[in-house]
Amino acid sequence: MNTVNPETSTEAATPNTVIKVTGVLPQENYEVVVGRGLLAQLPALLGERVKKVLVIHPRALRLTGDTVRDELEAAGFTALTAEIPDAEEGKHIQVASFCWEVLGKNDFTRSDAIVAVGGGAVTDVGGFVAATWLRGVKLVNIPTSLLGMVDAAVGGKTGINTAEGKNLVGAFHPPAGVLVDLDTLATLPPNELISGMAEVIKCGFIADPVILDLIEANPEAVKDPASAVLRELIERAIAVKAAVVSADLKESGQREILNYGHTLGHAIELVERYSWRHGAAVSVGMMFAAELARSVGRLSDADADRHRTILDLLGLPLSYRRDRWQALLDGMKRDKKTRGDLLRFVVLDGIGRPGILDVPDQSLLFAAYQEIAS
Ligand SMILES: NC(=O)c1ccc[n+]([C@@H]2O[C@H](COP(=O)([O-])OP(=O)(O)OC[C@H]3O[C@@H](n4cnc5c(N)ncnc54)[C@H](O)[C@@H]3O)[C@@H](O)[C@H]2O)c1
Numbered sequence: 507m508n509t510v511n512p513e514t515s516t517e518a519a520t521p522n523t524v525i526k527v528t529g530v531l532p533q534e535n536y537e538v539v540v541g542r543g544l545l546a547q548l549p550a551l552l553g554e555r556v557k558k559v560l561v562i563h564p565r566a567l568r569l570t571g572d573t574v575r576d577e578l579e580a581a582g583f584t585a586l587t588a589e590i591p592d593a594e595e596g597k598h599i600q601v602a603s604f605c606w607e608v609l610g611k612n613d614f615t616r617s618d619a620i621v622a623v624g625g626g627a628v629t630d631v632g633g634f635v636a637a638t639w640l641r642g643v644k645l646v647n648i649p650t651s652l653l654g655m656v657d658a659a660v661g662g663k664t665g666i667n668t669a670e671g672k673n674l675v676g677a678f679h680p681p682a683g684v685l686v687d688l689d690t691l692a693t694l695p696p697n698e699l700i701s702g703m704a705e706v707i708k709c710g711f712i713a714d715p716v717i718l719d720l721i722e723a724n725p726e727a728v729k730d731p732a733s734a735v736l737r738e739l740i741e742r743a744i745a746v747k748a749a750v751v752s753a754d755l756k757e758s759g760q761r762e763i764l765n766y767g768h769t770l771g772h773a774i775e776l777v778e779r780y781s782w783r784h785g786a787a788v789s790v791g792m793m794f795a796a797e798l799a800r801s802v803g804r805l806s807d808a809d810a811d812r813h814r815t816i817l818d819l820l821g822l823p824l825s826y827r828r829d830r831w832q833a834l835l836d837g838m839k840r841d842k843k844t845r846g847d848l849l850r851f852v853v854l855d856g857i858g859r860p861g862i863l864d865v866p867d868q869s870l871l872f873a874a875y876q877e878i879a880s
């Protein structure tokens with residue numbers, strides 16, 4: 507990891523960083539490369555057996571998608587693009603079906619590949635298409651949002667939404683590699699960068715307190731896509747995620763900690779019909795989890811209050827509508843961590859000390875919600 511003096515420095519001349527993800531099977535091992543100008547690495551990542559590549563990208567990133575296709579064509583691949591609806595609209599069964607149709611009509615075989623280029627929504631649905639086409643073909647992720655870089659493109663969770671909730675259909679399908687090209691952040695809207703910071707902060711709370719210290723010391727530098735401090739945060743967050751998924755790819759236990767703030771967060775996204783950014787919803791979800799942990803005596807006042815301080819410092823939301831409690835509760839019941847009637851939450855016993863809280867008593871949840879409701 508490139509530790510830097512953050513205030514003024516940029517990271518433009520920093521060499522690429524490689525973070526390894528390991529698994530039980532050989533195909534679960536891959537590298538996340540962080541740097542600039544990384545497209546040149548794509549042909550080697552795909553390998554010589556791959557002849558055809560489908561580049562899946564959102565409409566909003568047509569230029570980037572076309573650039574990737576052209577680079578692949580120049581390297582001798584047959585490359586096609588599938589342009590899909592932007593953001594959460596893309597995480598839909600009809601979009602997956604459209605991609606399957608393109609793959610079928612163009613005779614994609616098991617030795618061909620998919621490259622997902624875009625934010626987390628695109629790597630989620632592109633990954634789902636890769637996981638399901640012929641029961642699994644090679645996938646390379648090129649995340650272009652901060653959230654995609656630090657979280658969605660890494661770890662092999664792929665999926666789509668259904669009318670009942672977020673990510674309810676999906677598969678674990680690790681990519682063959684992830685190219686985190688920091689050049690792509692130049693065009694990312696500021697609110698999307700802030701949304702991605704919520705997942706970075708999540709990694710700080712569950713595993714790496716240095717992340718929190720860096721943000722508190724440099725609240726402006728973290729919003730600058732060229733800053734050295736942002737790069738260090740990206741690498742630290744990826745390192746947290748890589749370590750967790752290397753230990754527990756299929757979420758049989760430890761991986762649940764990456765869901766910190768998501769039980770309420772996903773319910774807010776559903777209630778808001780996906781008009782909220784994922785990171786914004788997770789921010790409120792972390793506030794809720796902190797209040798819950800405080801209320802049962804697991805988290806100190808100081809550590810719970812630090813949630814408010816740091817999320818507020820970046821302008822992330824801290825509260826949600828009081829009158830939506832019942833709808834939120836209904837949404838939370840469909841969370842994947844739920845077992846029967848038992849709602850389960852990732853909570854902290856301290857910064858960097860995540861655990862699970864089983865909640866059979868809904869009045870406990872309601873009381874904690876009152877602390878963040880507006
Ligand atoms: N699979 C996982 O482990 C995992 C982890 C975290 C989040 N997610 C999922 O990721 C999604 C959120 O990802 P997101 O925040 O990247 O949202 P997103 O994919 O909707 O992208 C956000 C917006 O930014 C635009 N965009 C992306 N890169 C850009 C760029 N470089 N320049 C200009 N515009 C750009 C997109 O087109 C979109 O409009 C959610 O669906 C969430 O559930 C998945």
Ligand SMILES: O=C(O)C(=O)C[C@@H](O)[C@H](O)[C@H](O)COP(=O)(O)O
Pocket residue numbers: 657661663672673705757761762764765768842
């Ligand atoms: O990788 C994981 O595991 C996570 O939980 C990361 C989350 O940030 C991400 O939003 C994930 O998609 C949530 O997964 P879900 O299983 O709760 O749908």
Ligand SMILES: [Zn+2]
Pocket residue numbers: 657705768784788
């Ligand atoms: Zn998330």
